[in-house]
Amino acid sequence: AQSVSQHNHHVILSEAASLELGCNYSYGGTVNLFWYVQYPGQHLQLLLKYFSGDPLVKGIKGFEAEFIKSKFSFNLRKPSVQWSDTAEYFCAVKRYTGRRALTFGSGTRLQVQP
């Protein structure tokens, strides 16, 4: 069975600091990769997704992620965080064939201090 690991459980940064959140998955076949964000009191929403082509994917609010196939990784980055980025971030994987549902990581809680 596939699994998704997010190594950082809680990250605290000051505004304008750079962000990188790690995500690794275990499945060896073709996958599609997603980052979702949950702002306090809000719905889970899609930040970005990768399915093919350029391994550097740009999403909303200045976020980007890089797919490195050899490392089974899909790390999320932002060059300069804002207080409004305080949220929980979830990496998710979907196999290209088979089950249609996502497998999520355990999440990373990001706290940005003003």
Add this chain to the structure above:
Amino acid sequence: DVKVTQSSRYLVKRTGEKVFLECVQDMDHENMFWYRQDPGLGLRLIYFSYDVKMKEKGDIPEGYSVSREKKERFSLILESASTNQTSMYLCASSSGAQGPTDTQYFGPGTRLTVL
């Protein structure tokens, strides 16, 4: 805009009660999902449905059942609620049109407490 609604934001039930959580989507999506969200565990799939009256077990189906009688509505049923089912329950839907690259859209969640 896709809208996924859940019948309750907060619910308190007693051990042994039968509990129904309702989810409705308004975009004619084929696929619907139920997850539970627990701190430190992320989201775990309980059940999903890819068509009316069709369902598949997810990773943690024990103690739950589902019903999809109409395309827009997907219900999660706790046959006999237990305290270890206290959690946040999230419903999601996806169109099915894009296959593996489909985006899932989530509802606001129902925080269930079982006493």
